[in-house]
Amino acid sequence: MSTTPETAVSSGETGGHGDISVGVSGAGASGDGTASATRITPGNALRPEDIALAVSRGAAKPSEDVAEFALRLGDDALILAQRLGHWISRAPELEEDVALGNIALDELGHARSLLSYAGGLDGRSEDDLAYLRREHEFRSAALFEQPNGDFAVTIARQFVVSYYQFELYRRLTSSTDSTLAGIAAKAVKEVDYHRDHSAQWVLRLALGTDESRQRMIHAFKVIWPYVDELFRDDELTGRLSEAGAAPQPSSLREDFDRLTGEVLAEAELEVPNVQPSPGGGRRGLHSEHLGYILAEMQVLAREYPGASW
Amino acid sequence: MASQTLQSVPAEPSPARDEPSPEDAARLDAEGQAYFDKVMAEDSRIEPRDWMPPAYRKTLLRQISQHAHSEIIGMQPEANWISRAPSLKRKAILMAKVQDEAGHGLYLYSAAETLGQPRDQMMQDLMDGKAKYSSIFNYPARTWADMGAIGWMVDGAAIANQVPLCRASFGPYGRAMVRVCKEESFHQRQGFEILLELSHGTPEQKQMAQDAVNRWYAPALMMFGPPDDDSPNSKQSMAWNIKRFSNDELRNRFVGMMMEQVKVLGLTLPDKDIRFNEETKKWEHGPLDWAEFHEVLAGRGPCNAQRLERRREAHQNGAWVREAAAAYAEKQNRKQAEKVSAA
Numbered sequence: 249m250s251t252t253p254e255t256a257v258s259s260g261e262t263g264g265h266g267d268i269s270v271g272v273s274g275a276g277a278s279g280d281g282t283a284s285a286t287r288i289t290p291g292n293a294l295r296p297e298d299i300a301l302a303v304s305r306g307a308a309k310p311s312e313d314v315a316e317f318a319l320r321l322g323d324d325a326l327i328l329a330q331r332l333g334h335w336i337s338r339a340p341e342l343e344e345d346v347a348l349g350n351i352a353l354d355e356l357g358h359a360r361s362l363l364s365y366a367g368g369l370d371g372r373s374e375d376d377l378a379y380l381r382r383e384h385e386f387r388s389a390a391l392f393e394q395p396n397g398d399f400a401v402t403i404a405r406q407f408v409v410s411y412y413q414f415e416l417y418r419r420l421t422s423s424t425d426s427t428l429a430g431i432a433a434k435a436v437k438e439v440d441y442h443r444d445h446s447a448q449w450v451l452r453l454a455l456g457t458d459e460s461r462q463r464m465i466h467a468f469k470v471i472w473p474y475v476d477e478l479f480r481d482d483e484l485t486g487r488l489s490e491a492g493a494a495p496q497p498s499s500l501r502e503d504f505d506r507l508t509g510e511v512l513a514e515a516e517l518e519v520p521n522v523q524p525s526p527g528g529g530r531r532g533l534h535s536e537h538l539g540y541i542l543a544e545m546q547v548l549a550r551e552y553p554g555a556s557w
Numbered sequence: 558m559a560s561q562t563l564q565s566v567p568a569e570p571s572p573a574r575d576e577p578s579p580e581d582a583a584r585l586d587a588e589g590q591a592y593f594d595k596v597m598a599e600d601s602r603i604e605p606r607d608w609m610p611p612a613y614r615k616t617l618l619r620q621i622s623q624h625a626h627s628e629i630i631g632m633q634p635e636a637n638w639i640s641r642a643p644s645l646k647r648k649a650i651l652m653a654k655v656q657d658e659a660g661h662g663l664y665l666y667s668a669a670e671t672l673g674q675p676r677d678q679m680m681q682d683l684m685d686g687k688a689k690y691s692s693i694f695n696y697p698a699r700t701w702a703d704m705g706a707i708g709w710m711v712d713g714a715a716i717a718n719q720v721p722l723c724r725a726s727f728g729p730y731g732r733a734m735v736r737v738c739k740e741e742s743f744h745q746r747q748g749f750e751i752l753l754e755l756s757h758g759t760p761e762q763k764q765m766a767q768d769a770v771n772r773w774y775a776p777a778l779m780m781f782g783p784p785d786d787d788s789p790n791s792k793q794s795m796a797w798n799i800k801r802f803s804n805d806e807l808r809n810r811f812v813g814m815m816m817e818q819v820k821v822l823g824l825t826l827p828d829k830d831i832r833f834n835e836e837t838k839k840w841e842h843g844p845l846d847w848a849e850f851h852e853v854l855a856g857r858g859p860c861n862a863q864r865l866e867r868r869r870e871a872h873q874n875g876a877w878v879r880e881a882a883a884a885y886a887e888k889q890n891r892k893q894a895e896k897v898s899a900a
Contacts, residue, residue: 296645330640333648336655337636337867340875341882342629342663349656353649360645375644399878455888456881463877548643548701555759557643557701557751 322362477527695858708748
């Protein structure tokens with residue numbers, strides 16, 4: 249059983265959504281060497297650096313099961329951040345460069361926290377895990393690896409991800425693992441914004457023009473085969489659920505279906521009638537896309553072994 | 558001389574009023590000019606609704622929109638490294654930085670819009686090659702160290718240029734600059750930190766840092782614009798309290814700043830002629846290749862075609878999204894109006 253890092257606080261104490269106006273410049277201006285660019289919540293929000301520090305001091309250490317679970321969630325967030333980052337400077341409007349950049353930053357922040365914690369098991373850092381693992385050692389689900397496609401595909405993917413992550417993080421806030429609960433408490437507020445962003449775009453695109461509607465319908469067809477994998481239970485989630493550390497993925501499905509269903513109904517869309525993909529990312533069996541993502545992401549670490557940046 | 562009782566004169570006659578007679582228009586112009594002159598004399602601020610000389614409006618519109626375009630095009634060399642940033646922390650910082658630049662573009666386009674030109678038109682001028690942006694962004698970001706050199710030198714030069722602009726006589730521009738400068742200062746520090754890490758890293762990393770500094774040095778100095786004796790617009794801009802210091806003055810000040818900081822980095826600047834002139838108490842630098850500057854400005858730099866094409870591509874790919882958003886908003890408004898009329 250782990251302990252909470254000293255700086256971790258529950259969501260109740262941080263009061264509402266982060267104010268981005270005090271985010272980046274605030275962190276920089278504070279002169280705090282451990283300040284993170286991803287810190288969007290003022291006050292004492294849990295930052296990746298706090299977790300890394302707690303782990304290195306031995307104040308937080310995950311069990312083997314929790315570490316594996318944190319790796320899954322961390323990899324999901326990392327791979328998605330890598331995908332979303334591509335939109336910055338390419339979005340349909342400047343406002344979307346900012347919005348997608350924000351979502352990417354949030355996901356990257358979650359990834360850093362989760363990977364820092366997962367690495368606490370055997371002393372590996374977030375960067376060791378991100379840059380020095382091979383494809384089969386990643387634990388992300390196939391959905392997160394899916395190419396950006398056009399804006400509609402990115403929105404469809406984000407819509408599914410944010411409704412899934414919201415249900416997951418919401419439940420994790422009461423995890424018996426207090427570090428996981430702390431990470432989730434920060435993440436759930438951010439993911440709540442992501443839900444709003446993607447739901448609004450689903451409505452705009454589905455009810456906008458004929459072209460946007462066709463693209464939105466197509467995008468959901470492209471993305472929906474990867475939905476089922478998110479909600480599959482396995483031995484690990486069974487043990488974690490038993491221990492009260494994490495919910496069974498299948499237990500999130502009902503809320504996910506209901507809430508996404510409400511938006512889809514308003515958008516006059518139906519859940520696409522497509523066959524689910526078997527997935528396998530949780531066991532290291534990935535789509536063909538991950539290799540390219542990692543090749544790009546890891547190139548400097550591989551080219552300059554042992555260098556620090 | 559302007560009297561104490563002078564009032565701001567609205568730039569446009571209010572729509573409720575009829576078109577003013579030629580005599581009235583001339584009188585309004587004269588009153589407006591008098592108020593404008595008073596504001597300039599008092600070093601105070603002109604706001605969007607105030608009368609202003611057409612040339613002042615034109616100059617500002619050109620300068621602010623170019624500044625906005627520079628932010629938007631300037632996202633590209635750094636966005637080029639987001640996917641390859643060598644640590645997750647660096648990746649997060651870089652993402653936040655490029656995102657800030659989009660934000661700066663937004664404030665600046667908004668400031669420019671108060672002068673009467675819509676953002677779409679400014680964007681179109683950029684994509685049509687009619688509007689300029691800072692030439693520095695037409696150089697390629699070849700290595701990770703370029704993220705450091707861009708932050709330290711390019712953003713450093715931008716800060717030296719922009720801090721005085723916080724006092725620009727046009728209110729919206731000055732106010733936008735206050736926020737931009739705060740964020741730029743963070744950007745510069747992160748660039749410096751990248752170089753510091755590299756220069757204290759492996760010999761290969763140090764070499765990478767030196768190479769980046771060598772490549773970005775001259776283009777960064779040229780960001781301040783042509784030498785004073787070849788800068789036709791500077792004098793008027795200074796009279797209008799838009800520009801506060803001459804190009805060469807700012808450039809020299811920047812060189813002095815870099816000379817101090819490069820020592821901490823343990824790197825060198827690729828200029829053997831840098832010296833502090835004891836007589837003038839100013840830093841001086843070696844000759845710059847202004848022919849290259851004009852080549853790049855004319856569109857013949859290493860990345861001019863690539864940068865503009867990327868902007869056009871993003872804009873074209875996004876056209877259907879913008880159309881959808883507009884159509885949806887219109888439908889919502891119509892629904893709302895129907896609800897109101899039914900009630």
